[in-house]
Amino acid sequence: MITVNHYMLLSAILFSIGTFGVLTRKNAIVIFMCIEVMLNSVNLTFIAVSRHVGNMDGQIFVFFVMTVAAAEAAVGLALMIAFFRNSDSIDVDDFNMLKW
Amino acid sequence: MEAILFYLTATVAILSAFFVTKCRNPVNSALNLVTTFLCLAVFYVMLESPFMAAIQIMVYAGAIMVLIVFVIMLLNLGLTVKTRYSHGLATSGFLSALVLLITTYMVRAGEATGIGGDVTSEVISSYGHTELIGKAMFVDFLLPFEIASILLLVAIVGAVILSKREV
Numbered sequence: 001m002i003t004v005n006h007y008m009l010l011s012a013i014l015f016s017i018g019t020f021g022v023l024t025r026k027n028a029i030v031i032f033m034c035i036e037v038m039l040n041s042v043n044l045t046f047i048a049v050s051r052h053v054g055n056m057d058g059q060i061f062v063f064f065v066m067t068v069a070a071a072e073a074a075v076g077l078a079l080m081i082a083f084f085r086n087s088d089s090i091d092v093d094d095f096n097m098l099k100w
Numbered sequence: 101m102e103a104i105l106f107y108l109t110a111t112v113a114i115l116s117a118f119f120v121t122k123c124r125n126p127v128n129s130a131l132n133l134v135t136t137f138l139c140l141a142v143f144y145v146m147l148e149s150p151f152m153a154a155i156q157i158m159v160y161a162g163a164i165m166v167l168i169v170f171v172i173m174l175l176n177l178g179l180t181v182k183t184r185y186s187h188g189l190a191t192s193g194f195l196s197a198l199v200l201l202i203t204t205y206m207v208r209a210g211e212a213t214g215i216g217g218d219v220t221s222e223v224i225s226s227y228g229h230t231e232l233i234g235k236a237m238f239v240d241f242l243l244p245f246e247i248a249s250i251l252l253l254v255a256i257v258g259a260v261i262l263s264k265r266e267v
Contacts, residue, residue: 002106007143008207010110014117014136016200021121023192029126029172033133036164037117040140043156051147054217056236059152060244063237066159067248071255073164077171078262084175085265 007048014041026091028080032073039069106146113139126172130165137161148221151230 014037021034043062050058084090116135123129137160144153219232237245 002102002146005207006106006110007147009204010113010143012200012203012207013114015203016196017114017117017121019199020192020196023195024189025121027126027177029168029175029177030120030129033120033129033168036133036160037120037136040137040160044140044143047144047147047149047152051149054219056219056232057240059149059233060236060241062152063155063233064244064248066155067252070159070164071251073167074255074259075262077167078259081171081174082262090175090177 004048004052008045011041011044011048014038014044026093028083028090028092028095029077031092032076032080036069039065102146105142109139109142113143126177127169130169130172133168134161134165137165148224149229151233 018034018036018038018041021037022031025031025034043065046058046062046065050056080090083095087094113136116132116139119132120129120136123132137156141153141156141161144150144156224232
């Protein structure tokens with residue numbers, strides 16, 4: 001029998017894999033994809049707990065998380081294109097123009 | 101049967117999420133990410149939320165991944181040969197293991213309360229999941245829904261302005 005704890009453990013594992021990717025990779029697009037993995041693991045928790053508790057509000061939250069993720073994808077990828085055009089690189093180590 | 105499906109899909113989801121972080125070619129990472137999204141859609145179906153599974157596939161595996169793959173191919177990135185120094189790798193592995201331990205502890209420490217809300221399996225099968233979502237969204241959450249549409253409009257305008265060559 002699969003309980004809500006199984007789903008929460010799975011999403012904890014996915015979240016930590018996403019954290020690991022964000023901390024280890026240098027390519028900004030791969031970091032972005034790892035952030036998507038983290039967002040999706042939180043969505044899985046929302047839906048599992050929403051079904052467990054018997055309330056629809058968590059699934060509405062998932063809808064808004066998806067909206068914010070879509071907006072984030074559009075703006076973030078436009079930023080990356082603008083940065084690549086300026087410096088011919090997409091490594092996060094080169095993102096140092098605001099240092100003084 | 102349900103347990104076999106769960107563990108099989110969970111294994112695929114965890115492996116593909118791991119390969120998202122490990123592949124040297126960003127396109128391979130993107131394709132592994134699509135596999136993770138599809139596995140999560142399977143979980144949403146198992147949780148009796150077919151509408152969420154549908155928009156997971158359409159919005160995430162469709163729209164967002166097309167955008168990411170498009171940008172990867174537009175920038176023509178090669179393989180990443182540089183990796184972070186090894187003690188950075190060890191530190192980040194330690195940090196993510198810590199995150200996993202804390203979340204696992206929090207999951208196991210207590211029970212989800214308030215069990216027995218009004219949305220049960222019988223209600224979902226009689227009304228339909230999409231109708232329940234629509235009622236909740238357009239009656240209780242109408243103002244956040246409109247704010248989300250303004251957010252999307254701002255994101256569109258921002259993306260257009262940011263990717264122009266000179267403003």
